[in-house]
Amino acid sequence: MHLALQTLVGQLPTAALYALVGVGFVIVYRGTQVLNFAQGLLALIGGYFFYSIAISEGIPFWPALVLSLIASALLGALIYVLMLRPLMGQSALLLVMLTIALNIVLGAVALMLWGGATHFVKAPGAKVDLHLPGQIRITALDVAVVVLVAILLTAFAIMLRWSSFGSRMRAAAENPLLATYRGINVGTVSTATWAIATVGASMAGIIYGATNGLAPSAGNALGFAAFPAVVLGGLDSVGGALIGAGILAEVQGFAVSYLGGKYADVVGYGVLLLVLIVYPTGLFGSKEIARL
Amino acid sequence: MSTVTAPAATRRYPLNAYGLAPKLLITVVIIVAAVIFSQVGPAAYVYDADVALLAAIGAIGLNLLTGYAGQISVGNAAFLAIGAYTVVFLHANLPFPWPILIGAAAAAIVGFAIGLPSLRLGGLYLIFSTLALQFVVEFATNQYDTSTGAIAGHFIPSPKLGPWLLSSDRVWFITFLVVLVLVALFTWNIVRGQPGRAYAALRRNEAAAAVMGINVTGTKLMAFAISSAIVGLAGGLGAYFIQEVSSGYYSLTLAISYVAMVLIGGLASIWGSIIGAFVVTMIPFIMQATASSIGGASQGGFFEKNLSSIDTAIYGLAILIFLFFRPEGIASLAKLKRNQMEVNKAALAKSWSGGTK
Numbered sequence: 340m341h342l343a344l345q346t347l348v349g350q351l352p353t354a355a356l357y358a359l360v361g362v363g364f365v366i367v368y369r370g371t372q373v374l375n376f377a378q379g380l381l382a383l384i385g386g387y388f389f390y391s392i393a394i395s396e397g398i399p400f401w402p403a404l405v406l407s408l409i410a411s412a413l414l415g416a417l418i419y420v421l422m423l424r425p426l427m428g429q430s431a432l433l434l435v436m437l438t439i440a441l442n443i444v445l446g447a448v449a450l451m452l453w454g455g456a457t458h459f460v461k462a463p464g465a466k467v468d469l470h471l472p473g474q475i476r477i478t479a480l481d482v483a484v485v486v487l488v489a490i491l492l493t494a495f496a497i498m499l500r501w502s503s504f505g506s507r508m509r510a511a512a513e514n515p516l517l518a519t520y521r522g523i524n525v526g527t528v529s530t531a532t533w534a535i536a537t538v539g540a541s542m543a544g545i546i547y548g549a550t551n552g553l554a555p556s557a558g559n560a561l562g563f564a565a566f567p568a569v570v571l572g573g574l575d576s577v578g579g580a581l582i583g584a585g586i587l588a589e590v591q592g593f594a595v596s597y598l599g600g601k602y603a604d605v606v607g608y609g610v611l612l613l614v615l616i617v618y619p620t621g622l623f624g625s626k627e628i629a630r631l
Numbered sequence: 632m633s634t635v636t637a638p639a640a641t642r643r644y645p646l647n648a649y650g651l652a653p654k655l656l657i658t659v660v661i662i663v664a665a666v667i668f669s670q671v672g673p674a675a676y677v678y679d680a681d682v683a684l685l686a687a688i689g690a691i692g693l694n695l696l697t698g699y700a701g702q703i704s705v706g707n708a709a710f711l712a713i714g715a716y717t718v719v720f721l722h723a724n725l726p727f728p729w730p731i732l733i734g735a736a737a738a739a740i741v742g743f744a745i746g747l748p749s750l751r752l753g754g755l756y757l758i759f760s761t762l763a764l765q766f767v768v769e770f771a772t773n774q775y776d777t778s779t780g781a782i783a784g785h786f787i788p789s790p791k792l793g794p795w796l797l798s799s800d801r802v803w804f805i806t807f808l809v810v811l812v813l814v815a816l817f818t819w820n821i822v823r824g825q826p827g828r829a830y831a832a833l834r835r836n837e838a839a840a841a842v843m844g845i846n847v848t849g850t851k852l853m854a855f856a857i858s859s860a861i862v863g864l865a866g867g868l869g870a871y872f873i874q875e876v877s878s879g880y881y882s883l884t885l886a887i888s889y890v891a892m893v894l895i896g897g898l899a900s901i902w903g904s905i906i907g908a909f910v911v912t913m914i915p916f917i918m919q920a921t922a923s924s925i926g927g928a929s930q931g932g933f934f935e936k937n938l939s940s941i942d943t944a945i946y947g948l949a950i951l952i953f954l955f956f957r958p959e960g961i962a963s964l965a966k967l968k969r970n971q972m973e974v975n976k977a978a979l980a981k982s983w984s985g986g987t988k
Binding site for chain 1: 755759763766770887890891943948951958
C-alpha cells in the first residue's frame with residue numbers, strides 16, 4: 340500500500356513532464372498539421388540552453404530561466420519560419436520526414452556543442468525532502484514542478500479558450516483558409532504556436548535536467564516517451580494529452596515499482612500498441628485523425 | 632499518316648521498346664565493374680562496399696514500403712534484429728540459407744501484425760506502431776542477451792554454402808551482390824506490375840483506389856509483409872557477415888539511418904535505394920579518411936572528437952536539403968536527365984518526320 344501511494348505521488352512529476360512535451364506536440368499538430376518528431380530534441384536543447392546560461396555563465400536561476408525560455412521560443416519560431424513554412428501544404432509524409440531529419444541534425448549538433456556527458460541543472464529544492472502523510476517522500480522541487488506545470492497548463496487552457504489570441508489560434512487550426520478570410524494572419528499564429536510548443540518542451544528539458552540530468556540520449560527519451568501519452572489522449576486534443584500523460588506516467592510507475600526499472604519503456608510502448616489496435620483515435624481524439 | 636512505325640532504335644534493339652536497353656547496359660557494366668573491384672580492389676574498401684551492399688538490400692525493402700506504398704516506418708532496426716536473432720537461434724541446427732529465410736518469414740509475420748493498426752488509420756500511424764515495435768524488440772533482445780550471458784554478443788560462425796566457405800570480404804561481396812540483384816529484380820517486378828500500380832493509387836487517394844476496385848487491406852498488408860521480409864533477410868545476412876549479434880546494434884538510430892538512405896537516394900526508386908545506402912554508409916568511412924589525413928594537425932581537436940556526430944549531422948543535413956529542394960532524392964537527378972533526353976529525342980523525331988513529309 341505504501342509502495343502504491345509512493346508510486347502514485349512519485350509519478351506526478353513524470354506526468355507533468357509528459358504533459359509539457361505532449362501538449363506542445365498536440366498544439367503543433369493541430370495548428371500546423373506537422374507531427375513533430377523533433378519535440379524531444381527541442382526539450383533537450385532547451386535544457387542545455389538553461390544549463391549553459393545558468394552554469395557556464397553563472398547567471399542566477401530565475402533570470403537564466405527567462406533567458407533560456409526566450410532562446411527556446413526563438414528557436415521554435417525560427418524552425419517553423421525557415422523550414423516548415425516554405426513546405427506547408429506538402430504531403431504529411433514529407434513534413435514528418437523533415438522533422439525526423441531535424442531530429443537527427445539537432446541531436447548531432449547538441450552532441451557536438453555539449454558533449455556526451457550528463458549535465459545536471461541546479462534547481463532550488465532538488466535536495467529538500469518533504470514528508471507527506473502516509474510516509475510518502477517527495478522533493479520540494481517535484482512539488483514545485485507539479486504545481487507550476489498545473490498552473491501553466493491551466494493558464495494556457497484559459498488563454499486558448501477565452502483570449503483573442505487563443506481564438507485566433509483555434510480558428511487557424513480549424514480552418515486556415517477561412518481564418519485568413521477573417522483577417523487572421525495564419526503565418527504569425529503558426530509561428531507563435533511553434534514558439535509556445537518549444538517553450539513548453541524546453542521547460543520539460545530543464546526539469547529533466549534537474550531530476551535526471553541532460554545527456555544526448557535524453558532527447559529521444561523525453562520525446563518518444565511522451566508519444567504513447569499523446570496517442571492515448573487523442574492526437575489532436577490538448578485535454579487528452581494531459582490525461583494521457585497522467586495515465587501513462589502512472590502505468591509506467593507501477594510497472595517500474597512492481598516489475599523493475601527496465602520495464603518503463605516497454606510498458607509505455609505496450610500501451611501505445613494496445614491503443615493503436617483497440618481504440619486508434621485515443622480517448623479524446625476527433626474522428627479525423629484516423630485519416631491522417 | 633495512319634500507320635505508326637516504331638522508331639528505328641526500337642527495331643534494331645527490341646529491348647528499347649521498354650526503355651530497357653540503356654538501363655540494362657548500365658546495370659550490367661556496373662555489376663561487372665563491381666565484381667572486378669571486389670576481387671582485385673584493396674581489401675579495406677571491399678569491406679566498406681560489403682557494408683554498403685548489405686544496407687542497400689534493407690534500403691530497397693524500406694523503399695518498397697515508404698517510397699512505393701507511401702507508408703513511413705522507423706521499424707527497420709527491429710526487422711533487422713528479427714532476422715539476425717532468428718539466425719542466432721537457428722544457425723546451429725539448420726544449414727546456411729535456411730535460418731536467413733526463416734528470419735525473413737518471421738519478419739514478414741511481424742510486419743503483417745504491425746501493419747494491422749495502420750489499416751484502420753492513415754499511413755503516418757505506422758510511425759507510431761513501428762516505433763513501439765522498435766522499443767519492444769530492443770527490450771526483448773536485450774533481455775535475451777542478458778539472460779544468456781551474451782552481453783558482448785552472440786557469435787555466429789562463418790557459414791558454408793556447398794563447397795564455399797563464406798568468410799572473406801570478397802566472397803561476401805559476391806553473395807551480397809547476388810542477393811541484391813535478386814531482391815532488386817523481385818522488387819522491380821512488384822512495382823512494375825499490378826501491385827505497383829495499386830500502391831501508386833493508394834498513395835494518391837485511398838478512397839479513390841478502393842472505388843477503382845483495389846483491395847486496400849490486402850495491398851497494404853502485402854506491402855508491409857514483403858518489405859519486412861526483405862529487411863529481415865538483410866538482417867539475417869548481416870548476422871552471418873558481422874558474426875557478432877548484440878541487441879545494442881539494432882537501435883533507433885540505425886532505423887533512422889535507413890530512412891535517411893531512402894530519402895537521400897530517392898523515394899520510389901530501386902537505384903535510389905542503392906545509391907542512398909552507399910552515400911549513408913560511406914559517410915563515416917570518408918569522414919574517417921578525411922579526419923586521419925588532416926588529423927596530424929588537430930589531434931584531439933574538435934573534428935577528431937566529434938567525428939561520429941559530424942557524420943550524423945551531415946546525413947541529417949543531406950536529408951533536409953534533399954527534402955527541401957529535391958524531395959525525389961538523388962535518383963531523380965538522373966531521371967530528370969533522362970526525361971530531358973526523351974524530350975529531345977521526341978523533338979528530333981518530330982523534326983525528322985516533318986522534314987521528310
